[in-house]
Amino acid sequence: MSRLRAIVLAVVVVVSAACSNGEAGSKNAARPQPPAREVTLAKATTINLPRVLPVTGTLSPQEELVLGFQVAGRLLELKAEVGDRCEQDQQLAALDHRDFELEVQRAQAAVTTARMKLGLVDEVTPAQLDLEATATVREARAVLADARLARDRLQELVAQNLRAQSDLDAAVAAFEVAQSRVQRAHDDVRTWLGALQQSIVELEISKKRRQDAVISAPWPGKVALRQGTAGQFLAAGAPVFTLLRIDPLRLRLLVPERMSHEVLLGQNVLFTVDGEPAGEHQGKVVRTRPDIDRQSRTLLVEAEVENHDGSLRAGGFCRARIVVEERQEVVVVPRAAVLSFAGVDRVFVLKDGKASEQLVTLGRDAGELVEVVQGLPAGSAVIGEARGLVAGTPVVVKG
Numbered sequence: 001m002s003r004l005r006a007i008v009l010a011v012v013v014v015v016s017a018a019c020s021n022g023e024a025g026s027k028n029a030a031r032p033q034p035p036a037r038e039v040t041l042a043k044a045t046t047i048n049l050p051r052v053l054p055v056t057g058t059l060s061p062q063e064e065l066v067l068g069f070q071v072a073g074r075l076l077e078l079k080a081e082v083g084d085r086c087e088q089d090q091q092l093a094a095l096d097h098r099d100f101e102l103e104v105q106r107a108q109a110a111v112t113t114a115r116m117k118l119g120l121v122d123e124v125t126p127a128q129l130d131l132e133a134t135a136t137v138r139e140a141r142a143v144l145a146d147a148r149l150a151r152d153r154l155q156e157l158v159a160q161n162l163r164a165q166s167d168l169d170a171a172v173a174a175f176e177v178a179q180s181r182v183q184r185a186h187d188d189v190r191t192w193l194g195a196l197q198q199s200i201v202e203l204e205i206s207k208k209r210r211q212d213a214v215i216s217a218p219w220p221g222k223v224a225l226r227q228g229t230a231g232q233f234l235a236a237g238a239p240v241f242t243l244l245r246i247d248p249l250r251l252r253l254l255v256p257e258r259m260s261h262e263v264l265l266g267q268n269v270l271f272t273v274d275g276e277p278a279g280e281h282q283g284k285v286v287r288t289r290p291d292i293d294r295q296s297r298t299l300l301v302e303a304e305v306e307n308h309d310g311s312l313r314a315g316g317f318c319r320a321r322i323v324v325e326e327r328q329e330v331v332v333v334p335r336a337a338v339l340s341f342a343g344v345d346r347v348f349v350l351k352d353g354k355a356s357e358q359l360v361t362l363g364r365d366a367g368e369l370v371e372v373v374q375g376l377p378a379g380s381a382v383i384g385e386a387r388g389l390v391a392g393t394p395v396v397v398k399g
Contacts (some may be wrong), residue, residue: 036394041350042384044333044376049366051325053213053262054071057253059273059305061314063219063245070212071093072236075228080241082226085310093215093228093240100210104201107203114196118189126196131189140178140185147171147178221245222310246314251283251303253320257292260299262324269303271320273312281305281312285322321364332369338362339386347376348383348391355383355393 073095080092117136120126131137149173157163225242228234251271255263269283283303292299301322307313338360339346345362348355363371376382383389 003103034355036396037355038349038391038398039355039395040384040398041381042334042337043383044372044378045330046329046378046382047332047366047369048327049330049332049371050323050363051328052321052364053259053321053345054257055253055255055301055320057251057271057301057318058318059312059316059318060250060252060316061221061244061246062248062250063221063243064224065218065243065245066220066239067092067215067241067243068237068239069093069210069215069234070236072099072234073099073213075230075232075234075240077230078226078228078240080226081225084223086221086223086243088217088219090217091214092217092223095213095234097210097213099219100206100213103206104203104210106207107199110199111196111203114192114199117192118196120196120281126200129189129193131186134185134189136188137182137185138180141226143216144175144178144182147175151175152235170275199395215240217243219245228364244314246310246312247307249305249307249312249314251305251318251320253301253303253318253322254296254298255301257297257299260292263288263301263322268323269320270323271318273316273318276312276316330363331376332366333376334374334384335365335368335370336385336387337382338370339389346386347372348386348389349381350395350397352382353394353396355389355391355395357391358382 005057050072076096078093080086086092092291113152118126118129132141150245151168151174154163154168154171158165158168189397221243223241224244226240228238228240234240251269253269265285265288267285270280271283273281283305286304287302289300303320331345338350339357344359346357346359348357350356358375360375361373363373365371383395389395
């Protein structure tokens with residue numbers, strides 16, 4: 001009896017399963033297919049674009065200079081702040097000038113004393129000095145002339161036996177002493193002249209020290225860093241300002257070794273700066289390093305970038321393109337025709353009424369167009385709007 005019951009239950013289960021499969025099959029057969037998506041076709045055309053080398057680099061100032069005083073002293077004032085623009089020869093800072101003024105006055109007094117000792121008037125320079133015209137030399141020569149006359153007179157008197165020989169000997173000795181006084185007078189004048197020239201040099205040094213107590217901008221630029229506080233005593237050479245020359249800027253680019261042979265002086269460089277407002281800037285290659293970096297295997301290339309308005313900041317990271325050929329024929333398609341996902345780019349073509357994907361390799365942007373480097377020949381028709389498409393989607397061309 002129990003065996004018969006089991007057989008009946010098994011038959012019921014099989015019949016129920018068959019009915020269920022029949023109903024599901026009829027439902028699937030009755031489900032409508034999704035409608036075909038209307039699309040437009042776009043043609044892969046050719047246009048002329050410049051051939052470029054994509055590289056990265058950094059904007060750097062044309063010059064970077066740390067300014068400090070060449071003399072020690074107490075800082076009197078600072079006339080610039082970080083970010084201020086300064087013109088050439090604009091005064092930025094100054095030390096207390098009183099000590100330097102006193103040094104100049106002392107040196108000037110030493111020069112005046114030396115000139116007075118030589119008897120120089122204001123308009124006469126040391127180079128114009130006539131040694132024979134100085135009072136010391138003229139006095140010595142006058143004594144010499146008197147001694148000569150006395151000697152000659154005594155020689156006549158001794159010859160006539162009117163004076164003793166000892167008187168003549170004394171006159172000769174006096175004459176020789178007078179001669180040595182003339183020589184000493186010349187030496188004294190030369191010594192005073194040397195002292196005058198030394199005083200003039202010390203005066204110039206004191207004036208230069210007074211001038212060095214002021215910091216002025218050597219060229220137009222911007223203040224990047226300010227150090228020191230008014231009233232602080234600074235040693236000679238202590239940094240006070242860091243000045244940047246930002247017009248023009250240097251754009252330092254790293255070009256891979258395999259492309260380095262294509263970079264030439266004068267080529268245009270197009271670049272964008274991370275963090276700066278949208279827009280492309282332009283520069284020109286002005287210099288290259290003579291060697292390849294052994295570690296990175298790259299060539300350092302420098303481009304010059306005009307920055308009259310100061311909108312570009314030194315230190316910015318740049319994505320650049322070096323134009324190595326002005327015109328090159330390339331294949332392009334509308335940007336909307338490309339679907340990019342997970343680093344893979346694809347376009348869709350029409351095949352048997354369905355969208356069929358085709359992998360492509362993209363190149364440069366050209367506004368609403370994009371270059372297709374590989375995967376699509378010129379003249380091919382692609383679906384103009386790839387967003388939302390998957391392979392196998394039924395499509396119908398509008399019109």
